Amino acid sequence: MVAPGADNRRVVITGTGWVTPLGNDVESVWSKLLSGASAIAPLTRFPAQSFATNFGAEVRSFDLAHFLADTDLHTKSHLHVKFALAAAAQAWKQAGLGDVSRPGQTHAGFPDLNRKRVGIYLGSGEGTLDFENYARACIDSWRAESRTSDSVAWAHSTREHFDPEYEVEQEPNLAIAHLAEAFGVRGPAFNCMTACAASTQAVGEAYCMLRRGDADLMIVGGSHTMLHPLGMTGFIRLTAMSTRRDDPATASRPFDSTRDGFVMGEGAGILILERLDHARARGATPLCEVVGYGSSADAYRITDIQPDGLGAVESMREALMHAGIDPHKPDALGRPPVQYISAHGTGTKENDSIETRAVRGVFADQAPRIPFSSVKSMLGHLIQAAGAVELITCVQAIRTGFVPPTINLNHPDPVCDLDYVPNTARDLRDSGGVEIAMSNGFGFGGQNDTVLIRRFDPSR
Amino acid sequence: MTHQTGTIAPMRRRVVISGLGPVSCFGVGIDPLWTALLEGRSGMAPVRAFDAGGMLCRLGAEIPAGFSVRDFVPKTYRKATKVMARDIEIAVAAARAATLDANILTRGFCEDGQTPTYEGARIGCSIGAGLIAAEIPELSAAFVTATNDAGAFDYDKWGAEGINNLTPLWLLKYLPNMLACHVTIVHGAEGPSNTITCAEASGLLSVGESRAVIERSDAELCFSGSAESKISPLGYNRLECAKRLARTDPDADPTSFVRPFDPDAPGSIPGEGGGILLLEEREAARSRNARPYAEILGFGAGQSSIRGDARARSEGLTNAIERALEDAEVAPGEVDAIVPGAQGATEVDDAEAAALREVFADRLPNIPLITLTPNLGSTYAGAGGLALSVAALCLRHQTLPARLHAGRCPDDLDAGPAPTRDARLRRILVCTTALGGQNAAVLLTTPE
Numbered sequence: 001m002v003a004p005g006a007d008n009r010r011v012v013i014t015g016t017g018w019v020t021p022l023g024n025d026v027e028s029v030w031s032k033l034l035s036g037a038s039a040i041a042p043l044t045r046f047p048a049q050s051f052a053t054n055f056g057a058e059v060r061s062f063d064l065a066h067f068l069a070d071t072d073l074h075t076k077s078h079l080h081v082k083f084a085l086a087a088a089a090q091a092w093k094q095a096g097l098g099d100v101s102r103p104g105q106t107h108a109g110f111p112d113l114n115r116k117r118v119g120i121y122l123g124s125g126e127g128t129l130d131f132e133n134y135a136r137a138c139i140d141s142w143r144a145e146s147r148t149s150d151s152v153a154w155a156h157s158t159r160e161h162f163d164p165e166y167e168v169e170q171e172p173n174l175a176i177a178h179l180a181e182a183f184g185v186r187g188p189a190f191n192c193m194t195a196c197a198a199s200t201q202a203v204g205e206a207y208c209m210l211r212r213g214d215a216d217l218m219i220v221g222g223s224h225t226m227l228h229p230l231g232m233t234g235f236i237r238l239t240a241m242s243t244r245r246d247d248p249a250t251a252s253r254p255f256d257s258t259r260d261g262f263v264m265g266e267g268a269g270i271l272i273l274e275r276l277d278h279a280r281a282r283g284a285t286p287l288c289e290v291v292g293y294g295s296s297a298d299a300y301r302i303t304d305i306q307p308d309g310l311g312a313v314e315s316m317r318e319a320l321m322h323a324g325i326d327p328h329k330p331d332a333l334g335r336p337p338v339q340y341i342s343a344h345g346t347g348t349k350e351n352d353s354i355e356t357r358a359v360r361g362v363f364a365d366q367a368p369r370i371p372f373s374s375v376k377s378m379l380g381h382l383i384q385a386a387g388a389v390e391l392i393t394c395v396q397a398i399r400t401g402f403v404p405p406t407i408n409l410n411h412p413d414p415v416c417d418l419d420y421v422p423n424t425a426r427d428l429r430d431s432g433g434v435e436i437a438m439s440n441g442f443g444f445g446g447q448n449d450t451v452l453i454r455r456f457d458p459s460r
Numbered sequence: 461m462t463h464q465t466g467t468i469a470p471m472r473r474r475v476v477i478s479g480l481g482p483v484s485c486f487g488v489g490i491d492p493l494w495t496a497l498l499e500g501r502s503g504m505a506p507v508r509a510f511d512a513g514g515m516l517c518r519l520g521a522e523i524p525a526g527f528s529v530r531d532f533v534p535k536t537y538r539k540a541t542k543v544m545a546r547d548i549e550i551a552v553a554a555a556r557a558a559t560l561d562a563n564i565l566t567r568g569f570c571e572d573g574q575t576p577t578y579e580g581a582r583i584g585c586s587i588g589a590g591l592i593a594a595e596i597p598e599l600s601a602a603f604v605t606a607t608n609d610a611g612a613f614d615y616d617k618w619g620a621e622g623i624n625n626l627t628p629l630w631l632l633k634y635l636p637n638m639l640a641c642h643v644t645i646v647h648g649a650e651g652p653s654n655t656i657t658c659a660e661a662s663g664l665l666s667v668g669e670s671r672a673v674i675e676r677s678d679a680e681l682c683f684s685g686s687a688e689s690k691i692s693p694l695g696y697n698r699l700e701c702a703k704r705l706a707r708t709d710p711d712a713d714p715t716s717f718v719r720p721f722d723p724d725a726p727g728s729i730p731g732e733g734g735g736i737l738l739l740e741e742r743e744a745a746r747s748r749n750a751r752p753y754a755e756i757l758g759f760g761a762g763q764s765s766i767r768g769d770a771r772a773r774s775e776g777l778t779n780a781i782e783r784a785l786e787d788a789e790v791a792p793g794e795v796d797a798i799v800p801g802a803q804g805a806t807e808v809d810d811a812e813a814a815a816l817r818e819v820f821a822d823r824l825p826n827i828p829l830i831t832l833t834p835n836l837g838s839t840y841a842g843a844g845g846l847a848l849s850v851a852a853l854c855l856r857h858q859t860l861p862a863r864l865h866a867g868r869c870p871d872d873l874d875a876g877p878a879p880t881r882d883a884r885l886r887r888i889l890v891c892t893t894a895l896g897g898q899n900a901a902v903l904l905t906t907p908e
Contacts, residue, residue, distance in 0.1 A: 050619030073767070116779045120763065126591050135613040138600035149597040151693045155514025158693075164701035171698075172591055172636070172657040173896035180763045180897060186775050188761035188783075189898050190665055193589070193636045193657045201654060205669065212672060214761075214783075229615070230594075233623055234631030295678070297653035299567075299580060299644040302540065302632055311650065314581065318678075444632075445641035447653050 007277035011210045012286035012456060014279055015097070015272035016392045017090030019083040019223075021057035021265050021379050024066075025090060030396045033404040034425040038249045038378050040263050045227050046131075053241040055248035056227050057265035057380030059083065069103040073181050076165040077174070078127035083268035083385075084175045084223035085182055091219070092183060095272040096284050100182060112282070119187035119215035120176050121206035123198025125224030125384040127170035133161040135229075175223055187215045193384065196344070198222055199269065200387030200441030200449040204293035206273055207451070216278040221388035223268035232264065238303075240348060250408045252381075254345035254374035255352050255420045257413035262346040265380025269388030271395075286456040288395050291436070292325070294318025298446030305350055305442070309358030312344075312440065315448040316362045323452045325436065327363045333432050336369040338452070340397045340428075340437040342390040343420070345374025345406065346381055351442065353415040360418070371428070373421040377407040387441035391451055394437035398455050401433030402426065475671045476752035476907055478745050479562025479738035481554035482849040483687065484836050485521035485731055488532075489557045494853050498880045500862030502835050504714040504729060507691060515696045517705040519714050521731030521837030522691055523550070532556035533646055534568045543633045544642065545592045546732070550842065551639035551687040554736035555647060558683070562738045562750065567648025577681075577748065580650035584679035585643055586670045587736065588662025588686030589636040589655050590841040593694035602626045643683055643736070651679040660801055660892050661761075662686045663734070663844015664900035668759035670739050680744045685845030687734025695730065702895055704728050704805045704838075718838075719867030720802035720831045721809045721875050728803040731837020735845025737852070742907075753852035757887070758788025758903035766897040770810035777815035777899035781891055784901035785819075788887075792820050795827060795903070796885045797860065799847045801892035802831040802875070803838045812893055813873060828883070829875040830854065834864035843892060848902060851888040855906050858885055 016026055021039030023029040039057040048054045064071050067086035074085060089100045097113070137157035141150045168174075176189045188209065194201050199222025206220040226232070235241045242261040244251035253259040279286055296318070298311035305311075320327050320337075327337050344355055360367045375393050382389050397403045402425050409422040428434060434455070441449045485503025486492040496503070503521035512518040529541050529549035533556070544552065559566055564577045606622025608614040632638060637655040644653050652673050656665045663686030670684035690699060699705045706717040706727035719725040745752055760783025764776030785792060800812050816824055832843075832850060839846055854860060863878040891901035 047615040048619060050616045051623070052619070054619070116762065119761075132613065135603050138596055138603050139607060139611065139613060141596070142600040142604050144604070147597075147601065149600050149693075151510040151512070151596070152514035154596060154693050155697065158697050159514075159700075162697070162701065167698050167701040168895075170591065171659060171896060173659050173661075173894065173898055176658070176763065176898065177766045177896045181765060181767070185763050186779055187763065188780075189658070189763035189776075190669070190761070191657050191898075193655050194640075194653070195635060195637050205654070208672060208676060212676075229618070233618075233626065236623060237626055237628045237630055238632070239628070295652035295654075296581070297585065297640075297644040297650050299648050299650045301645065302543065302638065302641055303629070314650070443637065445635065445637045446644060447637065447641075 007280060008275055009211050010276035011207050011273055011290045012276050012279050013271050013288045013290065013395060014274055014284045014286055015091035015095030016395055017087035017270045018389060018392055019059055019087045020267040020389060021059055024062055024086060033375055033378060034402055036405050036407045036423060038407060040248045040252055040380055042248060043227060046229055048232065051232055052236050052243050053232060054245055055251065056263060058227060059267050068100050068182060074178055076169050077178055078169050080125055080223045080225045081175045081178050084124060084270060085178055087268040087270035088179055088219055091270045091272045115184050115186040117187050117216040118185050119218040120179055120185050120189040121202045121218055121220045122175055122191050123202040123222035123384045124172060124175035124191050126172045128225060128228045129230055130162055130166060131229045179219055183219065194447040195443035195445055196383055196386055197441040197443030197447040197449045198384040200439060200451055201295060203388060203391060203451050204295060204449055207290045207293050210273060210275050217274040219270060220273050221270035222385040224382060224384035225266035226383055227264055227266050252347050252377045253408040254347045254377050254406050255413060255416040256409045257411040259347045259349065259352065261348050263380040265382045267382050267389060268385050269392050271388065288398050288453045289456045290451065291454045292319035292323030292452030294450045296448045300446055302445060305354050309354040311446060311448040312355060312358035312442055313361045315450040319450040319452045328366060335431060336366045338370055338436045338438050339434040340394060340403045341370055341372040342393050342439040343372055343374040344440045344442045345376055347376060356416045356418055368418055371403045371421045371426055372418050373404055373406045375404050387439065391439040394439050394453055397434045397437050401429035403428060473675050473677065474742040475674045475739050475756045476742050476745050477737050477754045477852050478740045478750040478752045479558040479564060480753065480849045480852055481558030481561060482735040482846055483523060483550045483554045484733040484846060485523060487524050488553050490561060497835060497861035500864060502715040502864060509691045510693055516700055516707040517696060517729060519708045519729050520691045523732055529553055537646055543629050545633050546689040547589060547592050547687055548638050548642055550689060550734050551587050551736060552642050552646065554687060554734055555643045555683050558736045558738045564738060568646045576648060580648040582651055582680045583649035584651035584670060584673045584682040585640045585649045586654040586666040586682060586684050587640040587643060588666040588841050588844060589639050589657055590688040592634040592636060593692045594634050596693055639687055649683060658898040659894035659896050660840055660843050661894035661898040661900045662841040664890060664892055664902050665761060667848060667902055668761060668900060671756045671759060674739060674741050680741045682739040683736050684739050685734060685736040686841045687845060688839060688841035689732035690730045690840055691732045699730065715864060716866040718804040718834045719865055720804050720833060721813055721869050721873050722867035723806060725804045725806050725867060728805045728833065728838040731839045733839050733846055734842030735849040737848055752907040754855050754904040755907045756902060757905045758784040758790065760784035760787060761900045764897040764899060770814045773811035774814035776897060777812060777891060777893045778818045780899040780901040781815060781819045784903045788903040790887060790903060793823055795887050795889050797828045797830055797888045799830040799851050799888065799890040801843065802833055804833055808893055825872045825874060827874060828860055829873060831863055831875055847890045851890050851904050854888060855885055855904060858882060
């Protein structure tokens with residue numbers, strides 16, 4: 001049991017927001033996740049029919065104006081920035097900080113909020129290239145005889161066809177800039193890009209900043225879309241994605257022996273993190289408490305995960321040690337030490353077997369007892385946004401006592417032998433629900449991040 | 461990990477800078493950079509990397525020809541250099557230079573019987589990066605295999621065949637986290653690893669975070685800093701779109717364009733480079749008889765609005781500087797010199813000057829500003845690593861390097877032309893503001 005911490009060293013989650021391929025609000029997405037719905041279908045964003053992977057999980061029926069009354073400042077924003085704004089608006093409202101969907105409420109909120117002490121830490125991705133104009137410039141400036149590009153011709157073509165404002169908005173720190181405009185943030189602002197671990201890392205580092213006293217409240221999470229021609233191209237060439245073109249809805253098969261790669265998704269997950277003393281002072285209701293964070297690097301190879309998952313083991317162990325949880329012992333109620341793990345669970349051969357080995361390495365005999373599911377089976381892989389979106393899954397598991405399933409899991413794989421909650425959500429309320437949940441994010445390039453959250457207990 | 465709980469603030473572990481790996485238009489490492497700065501040289505020249513004849517700005521401050529990342533990796537890792545974009549090459553070279561400077565042995569460079577100075581799990585890495593521009597000829601050669609009868613890009617042909625003309629690892633060459641990824645692999649850094657992407661603020665934010673990682677006992681040593689090259693057609697195009705670049709008259713002196721804080725400054729000129737610093741826990745550094753350049757005494761960050769007047773756009777930097785001073789328990793009057801971003805783009809410089817006036821008030825005219833862009837160009841994400849390296853060298857040598865300026869400066873800013881001079885330097889503030897409104901400040905002091 002961890003020693004009780006002072007309120008200024010405890011960090012709570014007071015708001016959450018989701019923009020996902022299964023919907024654009026927490027309640028409806030959660031019910032779809034529990035019902036095992038798949039958001040994966042042929043792509044409509046660009047003509048992808050001939051691509052080896054021609055499907056993905058797109059955000060649908062999305063309109064920023066539904067979340068934010070004052071959208072004038074964000075018209076040239078890229079899609080993922082709009083996702084971030086919409087998810088942040090939800091989180092801001094749930095945290096009792098104001099409703100920006102109503103006109104004139106842009107900087108509304110808790111009147112005593114010191115904007116210099118409000119920060120942002122996102123794992124937001126880059127913008128979406130103006131692909132057709134870019135490709136046109138490349139093609140028109142190619143000189144076949146010398147097999148070189150004429151960069152003067154390229155410059156003339158792009159100057160004629162690019163929209164300058166849209167180009168500037170490409171930069172990966174622009175999501176922060178727009179959030180800061182919408183919510184009046186003047187405190188520390190960071191964006192990290194550690195691939196698929198990014199938004200788990202953003203939450204973890206923001207947690208450390210709040211504990212250190214660098215801010216009182218932070219907007220954290222991630223946002224990304226790579227459902228564009230070069231994004232799909234990059235991952236197709238790496239042979240990292242499923243090519244199950246005949247059956248997209250079941251293509252994302254984490255932990256199943258027939259899995260053949262991940263399925264690309266898009267969206268945003270944003271949370272409000274704040275120090276407990278700050279939350280108490282303004283009368284906010286904590287949804288959960290953040291109790292542990294671990295971060296490591298594989299330092300192994302650029303293309304492969306360390307085969308024993310040692311980096312993942314390290315990040316999980318650090319987070320558990322930090323939270324004072326012994327991974328080998330059941331809790332006081334006889335439950336496993338952690339009652340839910342949101343898997344990184346991408347659906348690639350390599351990730352799922354190594355992640356399984358790593359979880360076994362950390363929890364030993366307790367590992368098979370822990371519900372360990374991958375919502376990527378339903379939402380696809382939201383890349384930089386995945387970690388924060390999945391952490392909200394953990395918040396919902398703690399709040400409701402249900403854990404979502406891994407769908408499309410019909411063919412057991414001998415090297416994936418844990419409890420992945422196959423195909424059907426699980427009701428854990430009879431056994432006391434979920435007290436502690438773990439979210440893992442592992443990035444291409446070897447970054448590993450783990451965040452642990454716990455049911456909020458005001459008496460601790 | 462020994463996170464502290466309790467009401468009494470724990471004794472903070474202190475963090476020093478024990479190695480510098482700058483990469484600039486003067487080359488790799490400290491000597492070429494410091495010598496050039498003392499001699500008051502500028503690296504501005506017509507762009508070599510591509511034909512910039514279609515650009516408004518045709519100058520750049522490029523790393524000298526002959527630079528090869530293969531010289532900075534173990535023999536066994538040379539194959540991996542094929543998947544390194546320029547930004548990655550800079551970071552990898554800078555990291556190696558920093559370990560040599562700090563006299564630290566890492567996994568990749570151990571020979572038979574040697575052991576690394578630190579265990580891998582105790583080495584962190586945080587390298588600020590920009591969005592890496594894909595090389596245009598590489599993509600173009602593939603795109604032209606997928607055009608329709610009218611010569612336009614054809615998605616069907618691309619997906620079916622053209623796509624196979626790109627090398628399988630194409631994406632990995634351009635992911636921003638690959639700077640840190642390669643450095644962690646080469647040096648066996650298995651501790652916390654991050655990639656901050658906040659444009660010009662990336663380097664200082666990375667160093668601030670790495671210092672916190674060591675402070676909270678998650679590592680003893682961190683590779684920290686930043687690197688970027690925007691010397692590419694897309695890099696220049698985006699900077700033109702952002703209205704940052706000077707239009708360069710080919711007949712004018714290449715060193716005459718970059719004029720920090722000049723109200724009539726024509727704009728900035730890109731450079732390339734960066735700096736990786738080795739941050740080390742002070743007692744650990746002491747126990748191996750390291751000779752640190754500086755201690756990191758304070759850090760702060762803040763976000764500005766990206767709209768409005770200079771005052772509105774300066775709020776985040778004011779907040780960052782005030783927070784860094786508070787964190788360091790240092791009064792504004794105790795700062796002996798400042799390294800600002802000083803890009804020579806009036807919109808940025810105005811905001812920086814407003815923040816400096818707000819914080820330092822009447823004392824500002826007496827604090828020398830160390831402006832690097834006339835020498836090194838604007839190095840974007842790379843700027844933080846370079847600025848911190850120079851600040852550390854100023855503290856080590858108790859010297860202010862010569863300052864170039866071809867225009868005029870406001871009276872209250874000590875930023876005009878000046879020769880190299882000795883100075884008593886105890887505390888130097890490094891600060892910057894980024895396109896996108898992020899700001900950061902780091903306060904360095906001479907080590908005890």
